[in-house]
Amino acid sequence: KDSYSITLLPGDGIGPEITAATKVALTALCEKSGFTLELKEALIGGAAIDAVNDPFPEESLQQCLSSDSVLLACIGGYKWDNNPRELRPESGLLKMRKEMGLFANLRPAKVLPQLMDASTLKREIIEGVDIMCVRELTGDVYFGTPKGIDVIDGQRVGYNNMIYSEMEIDRIARVAGDIAAKRGGKLCSIDKANVLDVSQLWREVVTDVITKDFPSVELSHMYVDNCAMQLIRYPKQFDVIVCGNIFGDILSDEASMLVGSLGMLPSASIGESGPGVFEPCHGSAPDIAGDDKANPLAMILSAAMMLKYDLDRPEEAKMLEDAVEAVLDKGFRTPDIKIEDDGCQLVGCVAMGEAVAEVI
């Protein structure tokens, strides 16, 4: 197969800009490598609310499902912050994950030597850090029922159910085991089993799956509060981390801030089968939207993950990753990764996309 249909979801804020820059880089890659990407845009987030009053319209879902893969920029913005929950950009994201069955979210937190000094942590602490965070994405307190706000004995009570089934834990443990086996062979499972029943089941099932079916993987367990500390104290101890949805939300963001270049980090959300969704870890940065200041590299690296995980084009993925490193080596920096007096050249989003295309 040498032609693929890709749904592009530009979303909100800096989304359209970084999508445009990513397109430029992908076009160069296609020309060079002799394959075709049919890129077709669809609506999500605030843009979709404004256009059709639905943060993830059925039409977008159908288009995503019938594509080979989906590339998402970012969603959200102050403008929709006071909407009722079902009319907020985030709800579109959650609906997309659930309806597309994207139960596994992979977020690498890898320190790039060129950007090490952008971290607030000391160089010797983060040098060589390379963590893969595997977050469960369609369960937990995010989707658990019963939930709501009720009046009980004359006062309001808000509640959400933190819930996992064996099946849900089993399948995310397998994804994590698989990845750990292909990487450093170490897997750390995160829970709060000293307090939560759901964590007790989590720990049991993860232990079963890994010890039975991934004998080469060395499994350890850590409480979520301790992990939040250990990521700061000694991040090099981690290889692959696996966690539930809410703990993963918190810890993967913490881990990505460690490496000092959130604007550089891609992510992949995948399911049992069907297309995955690939997106940068950063948000939509409405404050700089339209100013040509955004960093498109996280989205370009997300496209590399797409090539690797969904399109089975590992060589082209590597080409794209290498091109990003080459551009950094050449000294190009968007404002978010520019450090005073680093001797590097400040560029905008457009120029950064073109620089990557150039290298390719």
Place this chain on the structure above:
Amino acid sequence: KDSYSITLLPGDGIGPEITAATKVALTALCEKSGFTLELKEALIGGAAIDAVNDPFPEESLQQCLSSDSVLLACIGGYKWDNNPRELRPESGLLKMRKEMGLFANLRPAKVLPQLMDASTLKREIIEGVDIMCVRELTGDVYFGTPKGIDVIDGQRVGYNNMIYSEMEIDRIARVAGDIAAKRGGKLCSIDKANVLDVSQLWREVVTDVITKDFPSVELSHMYVDNCAMQLIRYPKQFDVIVCGNIFGDILSDEASMLVGSLGMLPSASIGESGPGVFEPCHGSAPDIAGDDKANPLAMILSAAMMLKYDLDRPEEAKMLEDAVEAVLDKGFRTPDIKIEDDGCQLVGCVAMGEAVAEVI
């Protein structure tokens, strides 16, 4: 009043050692200031399990409730890690919090100039950081029902209810508002209101309480995942943080690791009335128990919080805090805060307690 009854809970691991060192410091303080502390020990944690097969026996609870205040060292250890949940040290801690109504946990994360280099974060990032984390301690997914592990449609499902009532949110917001008004006047409330119903209620009630009854306090809201990042990116932006039990568990540990000296951090757990419980933030460090390597300063600083919050002796609290700083200025260091080539003198737990007493 110049005589107070204090229940001491030495607990497990390094607990007995740091309790002994704290006693030495408190004895010196009492002599100097002319008041009396009647210190009486009671059982909790693994020690209580071993002695009476209950991690927080009724007798300990009654003794705590009839004291003026409670000073706890630390609990837990590998030895009890595989016990059923109700026979684990942590269960004793949770029972104590619930039965004594200790709904507010105060955890300062303040950088001590003498120890700044012990942090893994860069000096310019943490210099001057002084965060007070106010964590709700008797609600949330920790105590919510229904909970359990059931078999549904042939597979096991684990669940815990993340739940807060208006009353619970209201009273913790008042504690946080009070503290913020007396400190820098800034309060940041942490939630996940873009996803969780319980967080939506949390945000609403906190906003109501603070805007109505704490007009001098500047309130902001932040999502928990973003907070995990911001603590690393720019911790100086925070003054007081208020969060639910599980988010507070994670974020207060993260914040305490920032400042680089977990062995130095005290905490206070207080209720509407009745005695509070004061304890170091660190764990029981079973690996160094009995080796005279533990750092008693967090427990001594916890005693200072006790003097301030429970015994209404702010001057004596200050004396104790000043003594700790003086000992650090003199260059005494336990192994956990010793940095290679810092020219400081390595001391054990006993000597550290004596050094504090000496200064007083």
